Amino acid sequence: MKTTRDCLIFLGQLAFTLLVAAFLIVPAVLSMLAGITSNYFLGVKSGLTLQWVLQVWELYHDTIFRSFLIAFSTLAVTLAVGIPAAYALHLRNDRVSRAVEEIITLPLAIPGLAIALALLLTYGGFSDFRRSWLFILVGHAIFTLPFMVRSVMAVFAAIDVKTLDEGAASLGASPWRRFCDVIVPNARPGILAGSLMVVTLSLGEFNLTWMLHTPLTKTLPVGLADSYASMRLEVASAYTLVFFIMIIPLLTAMQVFAGYRGAASGPKR
Amino acid sequence: MSGNDKTNGHGVALRVHACAKTFADGTRALEPVTLDVARGETVVLLGPSGCGKTTLLRIIAGLETPDAGGRILFNEADVTRVPIERRNVGMVFQSYALFPNMNVSDNIGYGLKIRGVSEAERKARIAELVALTGIAGLEHRRVDQLSGGQRQRVALARAVAARPSVLLLDEPLTALDAALRERLRGELNRLLRTLGITAIYVTHDQAEAMALGDRIVVMRRGAIAQVGTPRDIYFAPANRFVAEFVGAANILEAECNAGVLLLPGGRLALANDAAAAALNGHANGRIFAMIRPESIRIIAPDGAALTGEVDSVSFVGDRQRAAIGGVAGKPIMVDVPNSTPIKAGDRVGLSVDPGDIRVLAGDTA
Numbered sequence: 001m002k003t004t005r006d007c008l009i010f011l012g013q014l015a016f017t018l019l020v021a022a023f024l025i026v027p028a029v030l031s032m033l034a035g036i037t038s039n040y041f042l043g044v045k046s047g048l049t050l051q052w053v054l055q056v057w058e059l060y061h062d063t064i065f066r067s068f069l070i071a072f073s074t075l076a077v078t079l080a081v082g083i084p085a086a087y088a089l090h091l092r093n094d095r096v097s098r099a100v101e102e103i104i105t106l107p108l109a110i111p112g113l114a115i116a117l118a119l120l121l122t123y124g125g126f127s128d129f130r131r132s133w134l135f136i137l138v139g140h141a142i143f144t145l146p147f148m149v150r151s152v153m154a155v156f157a158a159i160d161v162k163t164l165d166e167g168a169a170s171l172g173a174s175p176w177r178r179f180c181d182v183i184v185p186n187a188r189p190g191i192l193a194g195s196l197m198v199v200t201l202s203l204g205e206f207n208l209t210w211m212l213h214t215p216l217t218k219t220l221p222v223g224l225a226d227s228y229a230s231m232r233l234e235v236a237s238a239y240t241l242v243f244f245i246m247i248i249p250l251l252t253a254m255q256v257f258a259g260y261r262g263a264a265s266g267p268k269r
Numbered sequence: 270m271s272g273n274d275k276t277n278g279h280g281v282a283l284r285v286h287a288c289a290k291t292f293a294d295g296t297r298a299l300e301p302v303t304l305d306v307a308r309g310e311t312v313v314l315l316g317p318s319g320c321g322k323t324t325l326l327r328i329i330a331g332l333e334t335p336d337a338g339g340r341i342l343f344n345e346a347d348v349t350r351v352p353i354e355r356r357n358v359g360m361v362f363q364s365y366a367l368f369p370n371m372n373v374s375d376n377i378g379y380g381l382k383i384r385g386v387s388e389a390e391r392k393a394r395i396a397e398l399v400a401l402t403g404i405a406g407l408e409h410r411r412v413d414q415l416s417g418g419q420r421q422r423v424a425l426a427r428a429v430a431a432r433p434s435v436l437l438l439d440e441p442l443t444a445l446d447a448a449l450r451e452r453l454r455g456e457l458n459r460l461l462r463t464l465g466i467t468a469i470y471v472t473h474d475q476a477e478a479m480a481l482g483d484r485i486v487v488m489r490r491g492a493i494a495q496v497g498t499p500r501d502i503y504f505a506p507a508n509r510f511v512a513e514f515v516g517a518a519n520i521l522e523a524e525c526n527a528g529v530l531l532l533p534g535g536r537l538a539l540a541n542d543a544a545a546a547a548l549n550g551h552a553n554g555r556i557f558a559m560i561r562p563e564s565i566r567i568i569a570p571d572g573a574a575l576t577g578e579v580d581s582v583s584f585v586g587d588r589q590r591a592a593i594g595g596v597a598g599k600p601i602m603v604d605v606p607n608s609t610p611i612k613a614g615d616r617v618g619l620s621v622d623p624g625d626i627r628v629l630a631g632d633t634a
């Protein structure tokens with residue numbers, strides 16, 4: 001009796017899971033399928049083709065490279081700024097540092113469009129800067145920094161980094177040596193989690209980027225919007241397909257890397 | 270043992286001069302404290318929680334700066350403004366602060382690596398310390414795979430690896446269970462003697478302080494209450510606080526008349542000089558007298574100068590401790606051998622050698 005009930009519950013859960021998965025996956029699959037269909041209105045029977053994908057590549061490959069360039073530059077900036085910032089904030093832990101932490105976190109609550117507008121108002125006059133991809137980089141760095149700082153600070157709070165720092169200092173290590181030898185290696189899980197978030201967010205960021213871009217500094221999501229608005233449905237879908245092909249191996253690789261390094265640094269406490 | 274003569278005598282003479290500490294939030298953690306520690310000496314800072322032991326230790330280490338006017342001298346050189354990483358101290362933290370990203374030998378060798386010691390020398394020194402602290406075979410373990418006692422040993426080995434001028438230990442055994450604590454206390458004692466290093470050891474455990482210290486500094490509310498050898502502190506406490514904090518003590522407040530204490534339970538003769546000293550030459554007056562439970566003997570009540578009634582008896586293992594009422598204002602504690610039959614309600618006589626009664630200076634608390 002009990003087993004029948006367990007069985008029913010299991011089947012119910014399975015069905016629900018599959019349903020949810022299907023709800024999410026089917027549109028993605030259809031969309032990607034559309035990208036390799038000769039004529040979407042006639043359906044798959046019109047034949048499969050790579051012509052749309054090639055067309056996307058020709059039209060938009062620069063946006064793909066730019067997106068990756070911006071994503072990894074954003075990562076570099078948030079690493080260089082975020083880890084020392086998290087370290088300093090954690091060590092000070094007074095009213096000033098808590099205020100700074102709140103300010104850093106603020107961009108999460110402000111719509112991307114508002115940040116973009118503020119950047120345009122402030123720096124729009126520097127036309128060379130305004131026209132380069134660096135302008136978008138600044139927006140992305142502001143937007144993603146809190147994710148890096150927060151996840152690194154979470155690790156610092158968990159490992160009593162202050163005592164570790166004092167321990168290293170008592171052994172003669174300068175502040176810089178302490179940072180490299182003890183602080184960063186022990187904050188690695190947080191750094192990896194933060195990096196994953198920063199890269200993902202930067203690659204997919206649309207609001208802010210859309211406001212900041214120029215015709216010559218389009219990123220992948222901006223290009224996508226552009227193609228949805230002005231191209232054949234098949235082209236837009238092929239673009240989505242390209243996006244998936246680019247981002248899924250990247251994210252998988254980063255996850256595997258994080259998991260591997262996490263395992264190497266031992267069991268989680 | 271060529272390693273040993275290099276190890277020996279690596280301490281400095283240490284001087285703490287008028288070091289006070291007021292924290293940013295206004296907490297006065299330390300009144301101006303002056304303390305001299307000889308080369309190779311082990312000094313224990315002992316006192317109740319919050320009395321400023323850790324603060325004083327951190328000032329010596331260089332993790333806190335003393336208020337203006339305070340100075341720290343290592344071998345007469347003023348190091349007050351020198352940051353901890355250039356003071357050449359070794360430190361053992363209560364939580365050990367081992368680096369989770371390094372294995373045991375990398376932890377021990379970190380200070381040597383920082384000092385640019387060659388890999389071969391480093392290996393030799395690590396091997397020496399691993400043997401000395403009894404953790405051979407664990408060199409390649411990750412530190413989170415060690416037991417509490419093993420971590421404690423690694424922390425100690427790491428702290429002394431680079432032959433520091435001063436070894437500073439902040440309650441290094443507190444995180445361990447009682448049996449292990451006692452064993453490690455013995456090992457630590459042996460190690461400190463072997464190394465001949467100048468050491469400051471913080472604890473709130475008086476047994477630990479007695480066992481380890483060449484001298485004990487008893488602290489109270491940010492100030493030094495007494496400095497002395499364990500025997501001084503135990504047998505000749507400077508005041509009531511020290512007497513009660515170190516070991517068990519009966520404090521009797523009573524009228525003194527011509528060298529005799531007048532108590533509700535009878536009379537108690539003092540040593541001549543003790544009474545005179547306490548009363549500044551006057552023959553009579555109120556004084557505080559301290560008697561340790563183990564220096565009181567139970568005798569037959571008939572004809573005894575001091576008598577009382579047993580309130581309660583508790584068995585402590587190697588002896589029994591009785592509380593005797595009716596002798597003084599409050600029950601007094603007496604250690605009684607297990608062979609002496611005694612039970613609540615018995616009338617007993619008490620006898621104390623005049624030499625075992627310590628007259629204390631009139632004390633604030």
Ligand SMILES: Nc1ncnc2c1ncn2[C@@H]1O[C@H](COP(=O)(O)OP(=O)(O)OP(=O)(O)O)[C@@H](O)[C@H]1O
Nearest residue numbers: 292294296298317318319320321322323324325473
């Ligand atoms: N960073 C700080 N800011 C403000 N007050 C502090 C700080 N550190 C310590 N104190 C205060 O200074 C006093 C002495 O603290 P300290 O840590 O030296 O005591 P302790 O003798 O080591 O006590 P314990 O045995 O509990 O470790 C305490 O009242 C404590 O609350």
Ligand SMILES: [Mg+2]
Nearest residue numbers: 322323324439
């Ligand atoms: Mg303390």
